[in-house]
Amino acid sequence: MFRLFLTLAAVFLFLFSSVGLIQITYSEVPTVPICPFVSPGECPPILREGPWILPQGSWSINSNGTKGILNITSVSSAGNIMGTVFGDPIINGSFHNISGTVTFTRIANSSIPMIYSGHMFWQGSGVDTLVYTLAGDLKVQSKIHGWYAIHSCIVIVCE
Numbered sequence: 001m002f003r004l005f006l007t008l009a010a011v012f013l014f015l016f017s018s019v020g021l022i023q024i025t026y027s028e029v030p031t032v033p034i035c036p037f038v039s040p041g042e043c044p045p046i047l048r049e050g051p052w053i054l055p056q057g058s059w060s061i062n063s064n065g066t067k068g069i070l071n072i073t074s075v076s077s078a079g080n081i082m083g084t085v086f087g088d089p090i091i092n093g094s095f096h097n098i099s100g101t102v103t104f105t106r107i108a109n110s111s112i113p114m115i116y117s118g119h120m121f122w123q124g125s126g127v128d129t130l131v132y133t134l135a136g137d138l139k140v141q142s143k144i145h146g147w148y149a150i151h152s153c154i155v156i157v158c159e
Contacts, residue, residue, distance in 0.1 A: 051097035051098055052095075052097045052098070052099075052100040052120060053097070054072065054075045054081070054095045054097075054102065054120065055072070055132055055151050055153060056072045056073060056074060056075060056083075057071070057072060057151060057153075058070075058071050058151070059071070059072065059132075059134070059149040059150060059151040060149065060150050060151075061085065061086075061147065061148070061149040062147065062148055062149075063085075063086070063114075063116075063138055063145070063147040064138060064145035064146060064147060066086070068085070068086040068087075069084075069085075069086070069087075070083070070084075070085045070086075070134075070149045071083045071084045071085075072090075075095055079094050079095045079096060079097060080093060080094060080095075081093030081094060081095055081102070081104055085104070085106045085116070086106065086108070088106050088107065088108055090104045090105070090106065091104065091105040091106065091107060091113075092104060092105050093105075099119070100119050100120040100121070101117070101118070101119050101120075102116070102117070102118055102119070102120060102134055102136075103115070103116065103117045103118075104116050112140060112141060113140075114138060114139070114140050115138070115139040115140075116136065116137075116138050116147060117136050117137055117139075118134050118135050118136020118137065118147065118148075119134070119135065119136060120132060120133065120134050121133055121135075125152065128154050129152055129153070129154055130152065130153055131150060131151075131152045132150070132151045132152070132153075133148060133149070133150050134148060134149045135147070135148040135149075136148075
């Protein structure tokens with residue numbers, strides 16, 4: 001039923017835009033990142049058996065109640081993570097693609113190491129979006145706190 005609705009809506013927009021009754025401006029479409037490992041006709045590897053893939057880009061992070069950005073700029077084939085968290089460089093970042101575990105260290109102005117460790121999981125959101133979550137423990141000196149980070153991306157439909 002939903003596909004029928006989408007088809008009818010597409011036909012309606014095409015017909016009325018081609019005769020000038022509706023003007024469509026493509027710049028008004030919001031930009032959402034496309035999952036970098038998805039190509040047309042291929043299911044994301046995370047949906048099949050196989051290793052995890054840590055998406056690069058901007059993640060919304062909540063670290064013990066403090067909100068900010070975790071920016072993953074690269075993940076090497078060996079699992080080394082490069083990027084920033086709250087604007088500070090990620091130190092000793094690693095990602096294990098079999099277990100989906102992530103660890104990294106942040107050193108802020110106080111020069112006290114903050115060690116993040118966690119696991120990745122995902123869930124579908126709507127028809128075409130995956131929401132990835134990293135969640136785990138944050139160790140600061142002898143205290144343990146919680147943290148999580150969320151990253152969403154559009155998935156090209158699997159055939």
